[in-house]
Each structure stands twice: as structure tokens, then as C-alpha cells.
Amino acid sequence: xxxxxxxxxxxxxxxxxxxxxxxxxxxxxxxxxxxxxxxxxxxxxxxxxxxxxxxxxxxxxxxxxxxxxxxxxxxxxxxxxxxxxxxxxxxxxxxxxxxxxxxxxxxxxxxxxxxxxxxxxxxxxxxxxxxxxxxxxxxxxxxxxxxxxxxxxxxxxxxxxxxxxxxxxxxxxxxxxxxxxxxxxxxxxxxxxxxxxxxxxxxxxxxxxxxxxxxxxxxxxxxxxxxxxxxxxxxxxxxxxxxxxxxxxxxxxxxxxxxxxxxxxxxxxxxxxxxxxxxxxxxxxxxxxxxxxxxxxxxxxxxxxxxxxxxxxxxxxxxxxxxxxxxxxxxxxxxxxxxxxxxxxxxxxxxxxxxxxxxxxxxxxxxxxxxxxxxxxxxxxxxxxxxxxxxxxxxxxxxxxxxxxxxxxxxxxx
Amino acid sequence: xxxxxxxxxxxxxxxxxxxxxxxxxxxxxxxxxxxxxxxxxxxxxxxxxxxxxxxxxxxxxxxxxxxxxxxxxxxxxxxxxxxxxxxxxxxxxxxxxxxxxxxxxxxxxxxxxxxxxxxxxxxxxxxxxxxxxxxxxxxxxxxxxxxxxxxxxxxxxxxxxxxxxxxxxxxxxxxxxxxxxxxxxxxxxxxxxxxxxxxxxxxxxxxxxxxxxxxxxxxxxxxxxxxxxxxxxxxxxxxxxxxxxxxxxxxxxxxxxxxxxxxxxxxxxxxxxxxxxxxxxxxxxxxxxxxxxxxxxxxxxxxxxxxxxxxxxxxxxxxxxxxxxxxxxxxxxxxxxxxxxxxxxxxxxxxxxxxxxxxxxxxxxxxxxxxxxxxxxxxxxxxxxxxxxxxxxxxxxxxxxxxxxxxxxxxxxx
Numbered sequence: 001x002x003x004x005x006x007x008x009x010x011x012x013x014x015x016x017x018x019x020x021x022x023x024x025x026x027x028x029x030x031x032x033x034x035x036x037x038x039x040x041x042x043x044x045x046x047x048x049x050x051x052x053x054x055x056x057x058x059x060x061x062x063x064x065x066x067x068x069x070x071x072x073x074x075x076x077x078x079x080x081x082x083x084x085x086x087x088x089x090x091x092x093x094x095x096x097x098x099x100x101x102x103x104x105x106x107x108x109x110x111x112x113x114x115x116x117x118x119x120x121x122x123x124x125x126x127x128x129x130x131x132x133x134x135x136x137x138x139x140x141x142x143x144x145x146x147x148x149x150x151x152x153x154x155x156x157x158x159x160x161x162x163x164x165x166x167x168x169x170x171x172x173x174x175x176x177x178x179x180x181x182x183x184x185x186x187x188x189x190x191x192x193x194x195x196x197x198x199x200x201x202x203x204x205x206x207x208x209x210x211x212x213x214x215x216x217x218x219x220x221x222x223x224x225x226x227x228x229x230x231x232x233x234x235x236x237x238x239x240x241x242x243x244x245x246x247x248x249x250x251x252x253x254x255x256x257x258x259x260x261x262x263x264x265x266x267x268x269x270x271x272x273x274x275x276x277x278x279x280x281x282x283x284x285x286x287x288x289x290x291x292x293x294x295x296x297x298x299x300x301x302x303x304x305x306x307x308x309x310x311x312x313x314x315x316x317x318x319x320x321x322x323x324x325x326x327x328x329x330x331x332x333x334x335x336x337x338x339x340x341x342x343x344x345x346x347x348x349x350x351x352x353x354x355x356x357x358x359x360x361x362x363x364x365x366x367x368x369x370x371x372x373x374x375x376x377x378x379x380x381x382x383x384x385x386x387x388x389x390x391x392x393x394x395x396x397x398x399x400x401x402x403x404x405x406x407x408x409x410x411x412x413x414x
Numbered sequence: 415x416x417x418x419x420x421x422x423x424x425x426x427x428x429x430x431x432x433x434x435x436x437x438x439x440x441x442x443x444x445x446x447x448x449x450x451x452x453x454x455x456x457x458x459x460x461x462x463x464x465x466x467x468x469x470x471x472x473x474x475x476x477x478x479x480x481x482x483x484x485x486x487x488x489x490x491x492x493x494x495x496x497x498x499x500x501x502x503x504x505x506x507x508x509x510x511x512x513x514x515x516x517x518x519x520x521x522x523x524x525x526x527x528x529x530x531x532x533x534x535x536x537x538x539x540x541x542x543x544x545x546x547x548x549x550x551x552x553x554x555x556x557x558x559x560x561x562x563x564x565x566x567x568x569x570x571x572x573x574x575x576x577x578x579x580x581x582x583x584x585x586x587x588x589x590x591x592x593x594x595x596x597x598x599x600x601x602x603x604x605x606x607x608x609x610x611x612x613x614x615x616x617x618x619x620x621x622x623x624x625x626x627x628x629x630x631x632x633x634x635x636x637x638x639x640x641x642x643x644x645x646x647x648x649x650x651x652x653x654x655x656x657x658x659x660x661x662x663x664x665x666x667x668x669x670x671x672x673x674x675x676x677x678x679x680x681x682x683x684x685x686x687x688x689x690x691x692x693x694x695x696x697x698x699x700x701x702x703x704x705x706x707x708x709x710x711x712x713x714x715x716x717x718x719x720x721x722x723x724x725x726x727x728x729x730x731x732x733x734x735x736x737x738x739x740x741x742x743x744x745x746x747x748x749x750x751x752x753x754x755x756x757x758x759x760x761x762x763x764x765x766x767x768x769x770x771x772x773x774x775x776x777x778x779x780x781x782x783x784x785x786x787x788x789x790x791x792x793x794x795x796x797x798x799x800x801x802x803x804x805x806x807x808x809x810x811x812x813x814x815x816x817x818x819x820x821x822x823x824x825x826x827x828x
Contacts, residue, residue, distance in 0.1 A: 060751030060759040090747045092760065092776035125744025126777050238751050316730070317823055324824035330539025333504045337474030337652050345474040346506065362506035363540050402824075406817050409731055410738035 007190075009283035009291050009379060009399070010166040017153040017171045020182045021207040022046035022247025025151040026144045027159040030137035032130060033085025033123060038159035040134075041151075042141045043080040043203070044110060049247045051077035051118060052215035054223045056240035062089030063099040064119035065239060071115045075212025077245055078116040080203060081106050081141075082160050083134070084188070086123040087199065089238040098129040105135055109142030120241045122162055122188065122199040157186040160201055163408065164190045164284050170276030174208065174269035176252040176262030181208040183269040187277035190232070190284040202227060202242040202277050208266055209248035210255040217258060218267045219244040226274035229306070229396040231313050232285040244270060282397045287404025290322050292397065293382045298349075299392035304341040306394035308387060311339035319401030322381065327372035329357040336385060347388030353381060421604075423697035423705050423793060423813070424580040431567040431585045434596045435621040436460035436661025439565040440558045441573040444551035446544060447499025447537060452573035454548075455565075456555045457494040457617070458524060463661045465491035465532060466629035468637045470654035476503035477513040478533035479653055485529045489626025491659055492530035494617060495520050495555075496574050497548070498602070500537040501613065503652040512543040519549055523556030534655045536576055536602065536613040571600040574615060577822065578604045578698050584690030588622065588683035590666040590676030595622040597683040601691035604646070604698040616641060616656040616691050622680055623662035624669040631672060632681045633658045640688035643720070643810040645727050646699040658684060696811045701818025704736050706811065707796045712763075713806035718755040720808035722801060725753035733815035736795065741786035743771040750799060761802030767795060 023045060027038040053072050055065050081102055088095045103117035121129070144151075151159075157167035168187045173180050182205075189200035210218070223242050248254070255263050283291055294313045299305035312318055315335040321328040329350050336343050346361035353375030356364050375381060437459060441452040467486050469479050495516055502509045517531035535543070558565075565573075571581030582601045587594050596619075603614035624632070637656050662668070669677050697705055708727045713719035726732055729749040735742040743764050750757050760775035767789025770778050789795060 056751075057754070058748070058751030059754070059757050060747050060762070087744075090744060090759070090762075090772065090775065090777075092774065094776065125747055126772065238748055316819070320820055320823035323820070326824070330501075330504060333474050333539055334472070334652055337470075337472030340471070340473070343473050345504070348474070348504075358504065358540065360506065361504065362508065363504075401820065403817055403820050405730070406734055406737070406815065406820060409734035410740070410816070 006165045007284045007288060009288055011280065014154045014157065014167050015169050015171065017169050017184050018182050020184050020205045020247065022049060022249030023205050024145050025153070025156050026141050027151040027155045028137055028141045028144060030133065032083055032133060038155060039084045040137055040141055041082040041156050041159040042106065044145055045078050045080070045245055046247050046249055047078065049077050049245050050075055050210055050212040050215050052212060052219040052244045054219060054242045056238060058238045060090060060238050062087050062121060062239040063091060063095035064088055064121045065241060066096070067099045067103065067119050068241065074115060076116055077118050078112040079106055079110060080118045080243065081138070082120045082201065084122050084160050084162050086121060086127050086129050087125050087239050088121040088129050089125045091126065091128050094128050098131050101131055102134065102138065105138040106142060109139055118243055120201050120239065122160065122201055122239055125238060153184060153186060160186065160188045162188065163286065164188050166284060168277055168280040168284070170273045172269035172272045174262065174265040176208055176265060179250055179252050181206055181250045181252060181266065183266070183273050185273040185277050187281060189281040190286050199239040200227060200281060202274065204244045204270060204273055205247070206266065207247050207250040208255065208262070209250065209252050210246040210266065214255050214257050214260065214263065215244055215246055218270055222267065222271040222274045225271055226278040230278045230282045231310060231396065231398050232282065279397060282399050285399035286408045287402040288399030289402055290400040291380045292322060292399060293395060294398065295382065295384045295395045296387065297393040298386040298388045298390060300342045300390040301392040302394055303392070305392040306396065307341050308336055308339040308343065308385070309394045309396040311335045312383065312385065313396050313398035316401055319398070322376065323400040323402045325373060325376040327352050327357065327369050327376060332383060332385060333358070336387060342389050343387035344389050349386040349388070351384040352376065420579045421698045421702060423702055425694065428568045428571065428581050429583050429585065431583050431598050432596050434598050434619045434661065436463060436663030437619050438559050439567070439570050440555050441565040441569045442551055442555045442558060444547065446497055446547060452569060453498045454551055454555055455496040455570050455573040456520065458559055459492050459494070459659055460661050460663055461492065463491050463659050464489055464624055464626040464629050466626060466633040466658045468633060468656045470652060472652045474504060474652050476501050476535060476653040477505060477509035478502055478535045479655060480510070481513045481517065481533050482655065488529060490530055491532050492526040493520055493524060494532045494657065496534045496615065498536050498574050498576050500535060500541050500543050501539050501653050502535040502543050503539045505540065505542050508542050512545050515545055516548065516552060519552040520556060523553055532657055534615050534653065536574065536615055536653055539652060567598060567600060574600065574602045576602065577700065578602050580698060582691055582694040582698070584687045586683035586686045588676065588679040590622055590679060593664055593666050595620055595664045595666060595680065597680070597687050599687040599691050601695060603695040604700050613653040614641060614695060616688065618658045618684060618687055619661070620680065621661050621664040622669065622676070623664065623666050624660040624680070628669050628671050628674065628677065629658055629660055632684055636681065636685040636688045639685055640692040644692045644696045645724060645810065645812050646696065693811060696813050699813035700822045701816040702813030703816055704814040705794045706736060706813060707809060708812065709796065709798045709809045710801065711807040712800040712802045712804060714756045714804045715806040716808055719806040720810065721755050722750055722753040722757065722799070723808045723810040725749045726797065726799065727810050727812035730815055733812070736790065737814040737816045739787060739790040741766050741771065741783050741790060746797060746799060750801060756803050757801035758803050763800040763802070765798040766790065
């Protein structure tokens with residue numbers, strides 16, 4: 001396992017996150033893969049907690065993803081268990097059994113039903129979970145909820161890390177009627193969208209009272225606006241999972257749909273927390289030295305704009321140019337051209353930061369490469385492209401592609 | 415400009431390529447961008463040479479690509495002009511004019527029509543061609559055809575290079591009735607499918623007599639089986655061009671369609687030459703240290719198999735694992751999963767070289783990581799995946815992703 005230095009784009013520290021009534025946290029160093037650090041996380045959720053989820057599009061999903069998809073329609077959750085180090089993906093029927101055993105053990109320990117236990121695993125693909133070690137650890141983990149010093153959000157965010165160089169957390173509040181509710185999230189991921197240790201996991205908790213269907217209506221667009229708009233290397237994990245839990249402990253009037261009072265406010269807070277977590281994942285992108293915002297306007301539709309923006313954000317040649325702080329905007333033209341979405345070459349506008357490089361299909365007269373290069377020397381850079389055919393727009397976030405990425409991924413298992 | 419060492423995967427030397435009757439070659443050091451090397455290539459083609467072409471799918475194609483697309487339907491060609499160093503892409507109406515001037519100048523010098531002059535440019539995007547320098551050089555180039563020592567295929571292959579570390583050529587013969595005809599090709603490209611200096615160009619010449627429609631029918635599947643099945647970094651150039659010329663100088667009976675005698679033989683030779691050139695491009699992949707064959711079987715259709723194979727071949731995480739000679743087959747599972755094509759996770763088989771890693775959805779009992787790792791230490795490696803749903807199959811070729819790629823592309827313009 002490499003000891004990697006903390007990303008230069010990391011926030012100054014882990015944010016101060018408030019407790020969320022109805023959520024109890026526990027973490028444990030189970031030694032499943034890592035030594036001397038917590039690698040197992042449990043959130044106990046008070047009744048009547050509801051849950052919504054979004055999962056990887058991979059056609060080879062992990063056993064925990066299959067498990068969550070199966071139990072999600074019931075809409076309730078009493079616990080979440082996450083382990084780091086082993087993904088329980090591509091592990092066949094033994095993997096299914098390991099997932100079921102995990103849920104059953106925690107359920108037995110907490111006196112709940114196994115089908116109310118959400119699961120997530122992240123780590124190496126193709127290795128079986130060591131079920132005996134895990135079983136004992138789960139019993140201990142359940143017991144530790146009664147400890148005098150409960151685990152914090154920071155402990156939890158640390159326990160779910162793999163190649164992450166810093167723990168990730170975000171919080172917001174929402175006003176529902178005259179009451180304020182908490183929205184707190186933690187996440188892991190640094191090779192989003194990547195496999196192995198680099199799965200993207202996000203868990204968001206609120207003490208509002210929300211029906212599971214309203215919660216899902218809220219989560220889907222929040223994920224689309226955040227976790228689905230970041231990319232580190234275009235690879236997609238077998239295990240990507242985002243779960244949103246609402247404990248109802250704030251005793252606010254139940255939100256049952258988009259027209260319920262407080263729906264919009266809570267949806268905004270959930271999106272804000274999701275976006276905060278997503279940006280932190282990009283900031284921890286493997287080998288990243290630049291946080292890059294790619295904005296596309298003038299596309300046929302918003303969806304087309306997103307495809308073009310991701311084509312730019314995923315292009316190895318754009319990303320290596322950014323690493324070199326090289327204002328090589330011809331590579332942006334290339335990435336627009338290969339995206340397969342309508343664009344008017346002869347009306348294309350390209351900006352690096354505030355400096356417009358291209359206009360009307362050619363280099364802009366008076367374009368200053370010096371100004372563009374200066375912008376690229378910042379830690380946070382912005383690329384803007386107008387493709388000149390419509391009103392569709394989208395923003396996505398990525399990082400640059402550096403020797404660090406190769407270093408981490410070519411050395412990672414050894 | 416970086417001086418890059420020759421790729422470790424380069425062939426021992428440039429092949430011995432025979433002349434193709436009806437084709438005369440000239441090259442010149444025009445100083446358009448490079449110093450002290452030829453950067454301009456002319457092939458003069460005897461009447462009644464026919465031509466077929468395939469071009470980049472980019473929606474921001476270069477001016478020469480637009481030019482060729484416009485004149486191709488006429489089906490005849492009397493010359494081909496290629497310059498290296500500047501792509502004449504994203505250059506607006508000035509770029510169009512530069513393309514037309516190039517064709518017109520050569521046409522005037524050779525006494526042919528400008529609409530019989532095929533063009534290709536490769537190099538930096540967004541810079542205008544220096545038309546005065548180019549104009550004078552073209553006149554000189556036309557004159558040099560009368561020189562006592564004509565240019566060779568090796569000279570031509572060198573003149574069209576940009577970041578290529580070695581010139582690329584291949585030849586085959588085909589039997590048409592009792593006559594043997596030549597098929598000779600040259601190509602450039604090392605960041606296929608990449609922009610800037612890394613455009614993929616291929617030019618194939620035969621002295622057979624073939625109608626332009628039959629030639630196109632022959633070229634399209636040949637390109638699909640070769641140039642369209644290689645990938646270095648998943649980026650697509652604005653300028654990719656493959657042209658096939660038939661001079662008819664061998665005076666063989668004209669091939670007018672797939673049922674003509676000799677069609678199958680010639681098509682086979684064209685495919686063989688195209689594949690030879692395509693493989694050389696992969697061997698010159700930027701930073702490549704491994705030549706990688708990815709075979710997919712058991713897919714729903716051949717097209718689905720190709721999508722899955724390219725998903726594996728383009729995955730940065732698979733490619734960095736190969737660079738590290740790390741038998742991390744979980745990353746192959748990931749790449750299959752993200753391809754978006756039907757695959758049966760629980761019937762998946764994965765082989766690294768001769769060693770089967772995975773079978774029936776889990777690691778194969780008795781799998782030897784040592785044997786797999788040993789295979790990965792070779793220069794040429796093979797990954798085989800059976801996705802267990804049908805009879806579709808495809809093979810594609812790629813290289814590994816190393817520090818060398820970052821080095822070349824993060825440093826390239828400076």
C-alpha cells in the first residue's frame with residue numbers, strides 16, 4: 001500500500017459537522033486489509049428512517065450493490081454498514097453470502113431486520129471478504145455504539161477511505177416551516193470514476209421526515225447535479241453508491257412529494273451537500289494538482305452540453321496540457337469534435353479562465369496566451385466553451401492528469 | 415520539440431517496399447515547422463488513378479478533410495500532398511483558402527486539375543499554414559519529381575511524421591488473374607487517436623485497376639478491421655485520414671465490385687497492409703512499452719464485442735496496470751462492467767495471456783498470478799475476455815499508459 005501525501009487541493013481541514021438526530025455512528029479497526037486504522041463503519045438509524053439510493057451503472061455490480069437494490073424498494077433503513085479494503089465485487093455466490101451475513105449479523109446485534117441494513121464495500125475487486133474476521137468485528141462494532149465516546153463524522157469519513165488522501169464531509173441546513181433540519185454527508189473516492197480502492201461512495205443523512213419516494217425524487221437530481229458531473233479518469237466502479245437517509249427525528253411535518261412544504265429547501269440542502277462532497281472527491285483525484293471546472297454553453301440540449309463537457313474533462317490530452325499549464329486550446333477543439341454532439345465549428349468560442357482563445361472558428365485576434373497561461377498556473381482553473389448551436393448548458397468538474405496518477409495506479413497493488 | 419527516443423516496440427527497421435507503378439514520390443524539407451528534415455510529401459499519380467477515403471468522425475474536421483470529402487465523390491486522383499507540423503484545423507476561412515491554394519499550386523505545376531489533388535495536414539491545431547513559404551515549397555516539390563534520385567517510400571513515411579518515433583510502412587501483393595499487383599502503404603500516428611501532432615494518417619497505393627466505388631467498398635471494411643480497432647488514448651483527431659489509391663498501371667482487368675475476379679484477393683492485401691500500419695501506430699503509441707491485444711468473445715454481437723474491447727483498451731486503470739506488469743484482473747471486470755453492453759457477470763471468463771484468472775463470476779480455482787504476471791513481463795501481451803451471452807467477437811489493439819505518455823503530452827508544445 002502506498003503512503004501518499006495529502007492532495008495539494010485538499011481543504012484546510014475536515015469541516016465541523018453537527019450531529020444528526022436519529023443517527024448513531026460507530027467505527028472499528030477490523031484489520032480486514034488495513035492495519036492500525038478503522039476500516040469498518042456502522043450508522044445506526046432510528047425508526048422511522050427512510051432511504052433513497054443511486055448506484056453504479058456498471059453491468060458487473062458488486063454484491064453490496066445488488067443487496068441494496070433488492071431491499072431499497074421497501075424504503076426503510078435501520079442501519080448502514082460500510083467496509084473499506086475489499087469491494088466484494090466479482091465474488092460470485094460466496095460474495096452474495098458474505099453480504100447477507102454482514103446484514104444478518106448486524107441485524108441480530110441491533111435487533112432489527114436484515115432487510116433494513118444497507119451495505120457498501122470498497123476495495124480490491126475479486127477477493128472474498130474474510131467472513132469470520134468480519135463477523136466478529138461486526139459484533140464488536142454493534143457493541144461499540146454503547147461506548148461512552150461515540151465515533152464522530154470525521155471517524156466515519158476516515159473509516160471508509162481507501163486511496164483517499166483526506167476524509168470528506170459536508171453539511172447544510174434546511175428550513176422546514178419554522179424548524180431547521182440538518183443535512184450531513186460523508187464520502188470517499190479519489191479515482192472517481194474508478195475501480196479498486198477508488199470507488200465513489202456517498203452517504204447523506206438528514207433528520208427531516210421524508211417519505212422514501214419523496215427522498216428518491218430528491219436524491220436523483222441531486223446526484224445528477226453533483227456526483228454524476230465529476231470525473232477523474234472516466235472509469236466506472238463496480239460499487240459506486242450514494243444513499244440518502246431521513247431519520248425524521250426533527251419531527252417536522254412529513255415531506256411526501258415535491259409540493260410538500262420544505263421539499264424545495266431540503267432538496268437544495270441535499271444538492272449542496274452532494275456537490276460539496278463531489279468537489280472534494282475531485283480535489284482528491286489521483287495525482288491531481290488542478291481543480292478544473294468545465295462549462296459548456298450553446299449546445300443543443302443540457303444533456304448534449306454534459307456529453308461535450310465530459311468529453312473535454314475526460315480527454316487525456318486536455319488533462320495533460322492542464323498539468324503542464326499549457327494553454328493548448330487546440331486540444332479543447334479536438335475534444336469538442338469527438339464528443340459526437342452537434343457543435344458549430346465556425347461559431348465555437350473557447351475561454352481559458354477569463355481569456356478568450358477562440359472565436360468564430362479561428363484563434364481570436366489579440367488572444368493573449370500569456371494571460372491564459374497565467375490562469376492555468378492557479379490551483380483552480382476554468383475552461384468555458386460555447387458550441388454555438390442552442391441554449392443547452394452544463395458544468396462538470398475534473399482534475400488534471402499527472403505523473404502522480406500513473407504512480408498511484410501503476411504501483412497500487414504491490 | 416522533444417527529441418524522443420525510438421519506441422522500444424519499434425520494428426527492427428523500415429521494411430523493403432517495392433515501387434508501385436503509376437506512383438511517383440517526392441519529399442522536401444520546407445521548414446514549415448521542423449528544421450533539417452522533410453516535412454512535405456507529394457505523390458504524383460498516373461491516370462486513371464482512382465481513390466477511396468475514410469475520414470475522422472470529428473465534428474470539427476480540418477480544412478484538408480473538408481477538401482477531400484468534397485472532391486472524393488468524383489473518384490479520381492492525380493496527386494496527394496501531405497504536410498507535417500501544422501494541421502490546418504480550426505483555421506476558419508483562411509484555412510480553407512490555404513487548402514485550396516495548396517491544391518491549385520500543385521495542380522498548376524503538374525498540369526492537372528486542383529480537384530484531383532487529395533490533401534492531408536498533421537500538426538498543431540489552430541495555427542494558420544504559412545502560405546507563402548508553402549507555395550514556394552510546393553513549386554520546388556513538383557519540380558523535384560524530375561530529379562535523378564526520386565524519393566523512396568522511407569523518405570515519404572519520414573516526411574509525414576510528427577511525434578512518431580519511427581516511420582511506418584507495409585506491403586503485400588495480390589493475385590489478379592495471372593498477374594500480381596502491389597499494395598504498399600505508409601502511415602503516421604503515435605497518439606492515435608489523438609490530436610495535435612498525433613493525427614493518424616494512412617495512404618495505401620496499388621497498381622491494380624479498380625473502380626472508385628469498388629475501391630471504397632474495399633477500403634471501408636479494411637479500415638474498420640485495422641485503423642478503427644486501435645487506440646492509444648481514446649482521443650480522436652480532427653484530421654484522421656486514410657486514402658486508398660489504385661493507379662491501374664498493372665493493366666489488370668478492372669475490378670468494379672465484390673464479384674469481380676481479384677476483388678477478394680486485393681481486399682485481403684489492402685486489409686493486411688492496413689493492419690500492418692495500424693499495428694505500427696500502436697507500437698509507436700506515446701510512451702508505450704507494451705503492445706496489447708484485447709480479444710472479446712461471447713458478446714451479443716460483433717459490434718458489442720468491439721465496444722467492450724475498446725472499453726478495456728481505453729481504460730486508464732487497465733493500461734496503468736499493464737504498465738506496471740500487474741495482473742490486476744479486477745480492473746478488466748470494471749472495464750467490462752462500464753462498457754454498457756450485455757455481459758453475464760456470473761459467466762465471465764478472463765485470461766491474461768494463457769492463464770485464466772476468472773471463471774463463472776469468481777477467481778478461477780488454482781489461478782496462478784505468477785503465470786499471469788510472467789506473461790505481462792513480455793513486450794507483447796494478450797487479454798482475453800468471454801462475456802458469456804452470445805457469439806459476438808472482436809479484437810482490438812492498444813498500448814500501456816506510462817509516465818512517457820504524460821511526459822510527451824504535458825511537455826509537447828514547449
